[in-house]
Amino acid sequence: MKLTPVDWLIMVLYFVFVLGIGFALKRYMKTSKDFFQAGRALPAWICGLAFISANLGAQEVIGMGASGAKYGLETAHFYGIGAIPAMIFVGIFMMPFYYGSKARSVPEFLRLRFDEKTRALNACSFAVMTVFSSGISMYAMARLIQTLHVFDGLFHAMGRPPEDIFTFSIVLSAIIVLGYIFLGGLTSAIYNEVLQFFLIIAGFLPLVLLGLRNVGGWGGLKATLPVAYMHQWKGVMHSSTNPMGIEIFGLAMGLGFVLGSGYWCTDFLVIQTAMASKDMDSARKVPLIAAVPKMLFPFLVILPGLLAIALPTPHTVETVTRNADGSIVHNIQVVSAQVEQGKGIVPAKINPVTGQPMFTASGQPLLDYDMATPNMLLHYFPTGILGLGLTALLASFMSGMAGNVTAFNTVFTYDLYQSYIHKGASDRHYLAVGRWATVGGILFSIGTAYAVVSFNNIMDTLQLVFSVVNAPLFATFLLGMFWKRATGHGAFTGLIAGTGVALLHHGLTLPIEDRTGIHGGWIGVLHHYPSEMAQNFWGAIFAFSANFLVTVVVSLCTKPRPESELVGLVHSLTPKPPHHHLAWWQRPETLGIAVLIGAIALNIFFA
């Protein structure tokens, strides 16, 4: 890829603004509340856009494009089922307890509602996982920069070997993210997430518009692709008749109820932005405001994948032209096997040892779907706007990293350091600890990124750990907020049981395309799933149910907390949030219903 000074100018401009915002905010960071909670003073729209932007990391932008290329429009279920209902639920029903309890983090809410050990369990696992996911994000970004040869020209000009690009990318992103969080804390992270949100739209909207124009609009795209690709709901009743290999019950319960809610309703990575808003009404509106662009994002992130598959695959062509003087000119445009074996502009995967395209057992080439979206950028963007597109891509990586880092420094400082290591110090001390926790978190992320390079299976292992730990979480919060009888002992044993069952389920089942090992079946194979996603969704359903049952049973056997202690933490004991000071159309409930209707309409339209 050839970048010209214009591309560099745009990229540098963005980095200057990102760091500039951090510097401008530094003077407002006086207390730990300013640093960790943005002073609880931000307007709802900013927090709302940061709420989805925190999730709009690399895994989202690259992964959804890849999934769109692989599974088609069915990918949009991750939005319609996996996100929107959960976002409405957390805004309307759960935010009053998060925000109203004055807890400073999600683990702290667990201590207020349950007990110390439940908080400790959640805080530890959460802190470890945020560092890991920020490291994975870093790794993915450095790999992408390598694959796209972004810095190759620069390195060549400086006379440095291209092997250093990986380290250079990691250090550069680490310094930038560290810089703006160290200076401006959560406010800085949120402001930059909003900036990244608009930048991602600025970079991807022209891509989708150009792509659609090229294939002849929506109708043209439909005509090029297989039928199942362009329908969200076709064949969803049975796992063998839809591209993802998952049937309606597993999809609705596993993705919508357990995994979607588990993420959007309990993950401090996103909840922290809502908890930073200025009052209760704003906090409740944050996830609902976020849901509006979330509904429309499939067009921005999934469609590039579909377009990449729909484009004609390049082949080696030989054109013969005869010059005016009679000489014959052979003009051969050579296309590598990697591209020729691909589909559309999605290349085939290359075996790193032989350098040849890889094939599945049935002789089909294995496609490198992660290249769908980046290749679209290279395919359509001339220099100039290409710089903007690449900046948007880099911004999305940093956005995901920054959200993880601020979530980590808050949980570490409040829930681990202040609670177990050094109690009762001055606020200044905790502010300083928070700043240094940011440095520590980023150093651990760098370590993770290098671990992913050195150990082949570490990425799969980490994904497995995430899914096993996160799957049962939602049951704990659901019971905690809506059942006053739930006790701390119940919640703690329930969480452990849920994680245990998730692990057991993984060890006993296997997706049909995989061998026993890291993908499952390491205890013994009792059941084969049609796809990895089906295994994942069903694992979540089992984990959730186990957590739910064990929490209920243990709670009934242990001593309940007096009701007076649970006011503001449990639904039935908390007075309804007053909102008669708002006109009906300003209320969170109205917005929630409007979002729900919009989501249903979109699903019917693309059914």
Added chain:
Amino acid sequence: MTLDLRIPMGLMFTLVGIILVAFGIATKGNTELYARSLGINANLWWGLVLLIFGQAMFHLGRLGQKKMAKLPPEPVDESAPRRGH
């Protein structure tokens, strides 16, 4: 109140817009460069869109700041009863 985000954000998109528009004008008629964007001068047109967006954000931010400056400082006490309802 801290810094209004719309002001730096408006500035950034205005600058990006100006860069793209200028580059778009400079490369006008370069068919080779714009072959990949289907013959559309993507820099010029998208630069204009971003320029307008950036200016809108910037001025909204300035307007909001002026409004904030005019308002009397808000009462800090959250427990004070709301008036008028």
